[in-house]
Amino acid sequence: MDSIADMGGMHGWGPAQVPTDEPPFAEPWEGRSFAITVLTMGRISGQNLDAFRHALGRLHPVDYLVDGYYGRWLNAAELMLTDSRILAPGAVDARARRKQGQDVTEPAFPEPARPDYKPTAAGSLREVDAEPRFGAGDVVRTLDLQPEGPTKLPRYVRRRSGTVTAIRPPHVLPDTHAVFAGENPQYVYTVGFPSTELWGPDAEPFTLHVDLFESYLENA
Known part of the structure; x- marks a missing residue:
């Protein structure tokens, strides 16, 4: 949404x-x-x-x-x-x-x-058994998500390619947590996008870093 x-x-x-x-x-x-x-x-x-x-x-x-x-x-x-x-x-x-x-x-x-909801732990950080799917330096592309519910994938970075610059700890996924459909924790990646990738060749040159959940990304 x-x-x-x-x-x-x-x-x-x-x-x-x-x-x-x-x-x-x-x-x-x-x-x-x-x-x-x-x-x-x-x-x-x-x-x-x-x-x-x-x-x-x-x-x-x-x-x-x-x-x-x-x-x-x-x-x-x-x-x-x-x-x-x-x-x-x-x-x-x-x-x-x-x-x-x-x-x-x-x-x-x-x-x-009231929702029948209780968090599994304090705060939003969680532990997961799987290893991170992506590593620093990987070139990734954001998915073209059009969910009916909430998402934290901003519109202006969808279908765009960038480079992973950091791996963050697993975090509760807001997309499902907001509607009480489970915490679904997953790794978060800081991805650097060239300004020209987001706004075209005439954009002021700089790199914009966005923190994105693992399910928002695929290998470019």
Whole structure:
């Protein structure tokens, strides 16, 4: 699933604006949104960090862009609570309109259905019995993945060739972990792509390094 969150390599957005002396939370509501989302992610909804990122990717593109960083967090928290049937769809909107004095019937709270999920270990790093499929210096090509669910393979590096520059420890695969289809740990490789391979012969010359899961790669 290609989401609005996969914005890497897209044209038309202009240069990144890097604020200086930025506080952790510009306004009090941002801190509350942070706390609500962290609590929602684990204790309340029974979901995980990859599921949270998947929720961000499923937000409406307008909401994703307009509501700002912590606005996205709050929207994603609501989506996770809806996924776990702790909130009924539309319940938050109905409560807000009722607070504004509108005559609104709030949806009934459903019976919760939290995912039956427990991690096999702390964190995201795991051990696997197999040896790495690729080695430093290998030339590899990314697959043309078009999954129905989430993926961490950015669109702009699909069907592109690069060189493995480092092998990272096995890591839980977010593609399946986000939808509670197993941890499926696998090696991660740092792959260097020439800028011209990604953006054509007129691109400014440099090498872009991307960390990619083993299942995203094949021998070039």
